[in-house]
Amino acid sequence: MEYRIALAQVAPHLGDVAANLELASDRVRAAAGEGAQLTLLPELALTGYLLQDLVPDVAMRADDPRLLAIGSETPGMLVAIGFVEETDEHRYCNSVALLRDGELVGLHRKVYLPTYGLFDEGRFTRAGDRIRTVTVGEPIGRIGLSVCEDFWHASLPMLQALDGASLLVNVAAGPSRAPGSSAGLQAIEGWHKMQDTYALLGTVALAFCNRVGNEEGLTFWGGSRIVAADGSTVAQAPLWEEALVVGTLETDDLRMQRYGLPLLADERIELVRRELDRIISERAGLDGTPPEG
Amino acid sequence: MAATALPPLPAIEPAQAIEVIVGFIRAQMAQTGFSRLVVGLSGGVDSATVAFLAARALGPDDLLAVRMPYRTSSDSSETDALRVVEALGCRTERVEITSMVEPMLALVTGGDEASLNVRRGNVMARQRMIVLYDRSAAFDALVIGTSNKTEALLGYGTLHGDMAAGLAPIGDLYKTQLRAVAGELGVPQEILDKPPSADLWPGQTDEDELGRSYDLLDRALFALVDRRWSADRCVSAGLDRALVEWVAGRVARMEFKRQPPPVAKLSLRTPGFDHLYPRRRPGSRR
Numbered sequence: 001m002e003y004r005i006a007l008a009q010v011a012p013h014l015g016d017v018a019a020n021l022e023l024a025s026d027r028v029r030a031a032a033g034e035g036a037q038l039t040l041l042p043e044l045a046l047t048g049y050l051l052q053d054l055v056p057d058v059a060m061r062a063d064d065p066r067l068l069a070i071g072s073e074t075p076g077m078l079v080a081i082g083f084v085e086e087t088d089e090h091r092y093c094n095s096v097a098l099l100r101d102g103e104l105v106g107l108h109r110k111v112y113l114p115t116y117g118l119f120d121e122g123r124f125t126r127a128g129d130r131i132r133t134v135t136v137g138e139p140i141g142r143i144g145l146s147v148c149e150d151f152w153h154a155s156l157p158m159l160q161a162l163d164g165a166s167l168l169v170n171v172a173a174g175p176s177r178a179p180g181s182s183a184g185l186q187a188i189e190g191w192h193k194m195q196d197t198y199a200l201l202g203t204v205a206l207a208f209c210n211r212v213g214n215e216e217g218l219t220f221w222g223g224s225r226i227v228a229a230d231g232s233t234v235a236q237a238p239l240w241e242e243a244l245v246v247g248t249l250e251t252d253d254l255r256m257q258r259y260g261l262p263l264l265a266d267e268r269i270e271l272v273r274r275e276l277d278r279i280i281s282e283r284a285g286l287d288g289t290p291p292e293g
Numbered sequence: 294m295a296a297t298a299l300p301p302l303p304a305i306e307p308a309q310a311i312e313v314i315v316g317f318i319r320a321q322m323a324q325t326g327f328s329r330l331v332v333g334l335s336g337g338v339d340s341a342t343v344a345f346l347a348a349r350a351l352g353p354d355d356l357l358a359v360r361m362p363y364r365t366s367s368d369s370s371e372t373d374a375l376r377v378v379e380a381l382g383c384r385t386e387r388v389e390i391t392s393m394v395e396p397m398l399a400l401v402t403g404g405d406e407a408s409l410n411v412r413r414g415n416v417m418a419r420q421r422m423i424v425l426y427d428r429s430a431a432f433d434a435l436v437i438g439t440s441n442k443t444e445a446l447l448g449y450g451t452l453h454g455d456m457a458a459g460l461a462p463i464g465d466l467y468k469t470q471l472r473a474v475a476g477e478l479g480v481p482q483e484i485l486d487k488p489p490s491a492d493l494w495p496g497q498t499d500e501d502e503l504g505r506s507y508d509l510l511d512r513a514l515f516a517l518v519d520r521r522w523s524a525d526r527c528v529s530a531g532l533d534r535a536l537v538e539w540v541a542g543r544v545a546r547m548e549f550k551r552q553p554p555p556v557a558k559l560s561l562r563t564p565g566f567d568h569l570y571p572r573r574r575p576g577s578r579r
Contacts, residue, residue, distance in 0.1 A: 180559025217555035
């Protein structure tokens, strides 16, 4: 069975939720016109990225009607979109919602908030503490959601693959570390290599939607893409500019890939867990070894 | 949490605030390697307060107060500025800016009377900045700023004019809080009593120009900024909606005056993004 994914590589308006809601609806309509069953919009697509103290002004609950309405005019359309979530306990999280027919079917709170180099996310938002997958039914199956930096920790996509994901979805707001030099392009290449590797090792399809545009001097690089479970590129958006790119995945490809390369089935998760338990215990000094240093 | 009464401005502990600011000035001097300060003295309460603080931190010999009248400046401004100089025994110079400002305005013309007033005010403020920085080089000193928190938040100042300085000792004191500090320092009563004015044209007062009293402005700013209240909550606590929206809009619109300009990031280390250091650090002393 085939299904089509649309990557809406947009440049959200910083701090302007109303304008971004309109932008999102417009892109989902265009994606529906292209026959997509799943549309991705980037991390913080409803708010823009460099929010700083705007965070509480633009935050919304995960059941906010404005959020749930996105894509609801297209029956069956799945939409993954980034926003600032305010939880019942007033934690402000960098979250991605998975929506369908006016309902929230999945939610992931960014686990890894980069707070180094040019990043200061941990100053303004709180980290999520769950890594899960969500069943969305045929043809896609099961989706593992994540946000940008989450992908720089291999444990997250591997856990999602082991948890049954047939498709990894990563939404991003990746500013280029050096858009004026080869170092910047090298970093982008690193992102793409990493995605190919996750698809290959997890024998799982992958869709990545990164934003473009410029905020306060930071330039976001785009380069959104869809990768099949064998690590091959199915669709590739341009760098730096807005685009709506659509690609088709065939579920049978995943099926046959996993027959030919049964890496997931062979994974020794009990062994991994035992070794992790040991490492955790040693790091905490619970094994009786004296503290380092 | 019902929105009840508007939070009052927290009463400043003047003696404590003075101790903190004097310590701040001394630390800045030590860290930059300067031992002298230059202040533009207008005769108003802000610059008088800064002059008193600077003199207390360094002693009057290391403070140069520069008076920079324009042809329309009121005589009382000069009189009040001299009261400060006399009270402190600091150094002083008088540099009239009229003959610097007029040629500029004569050379570049256009606009109606209202826009000319704004232009003239900006040119005057920037001319004074030029004089202050010129005198600071001659006196081997840092320029100490006189902008207060109310002005900074409302952007009621001229970028690269009166907002230009090497350090900002009263930048976190609202105008109405600053008076308590000024009183404790012994700023002359005549200065404390007169209506605040930028004295950019005859008869100008801040409160006329802003259209609101500092008391109301500071209460709105304190609720919106310090307490992070929403505009709606300020209104239900008794503030006028038009005032609250004007203040909130102005704080947002004037953000650019409070920050260095955005840099187009191109490289791996960009000042402001990933080249981040304390302003004063080992090696930064001159």
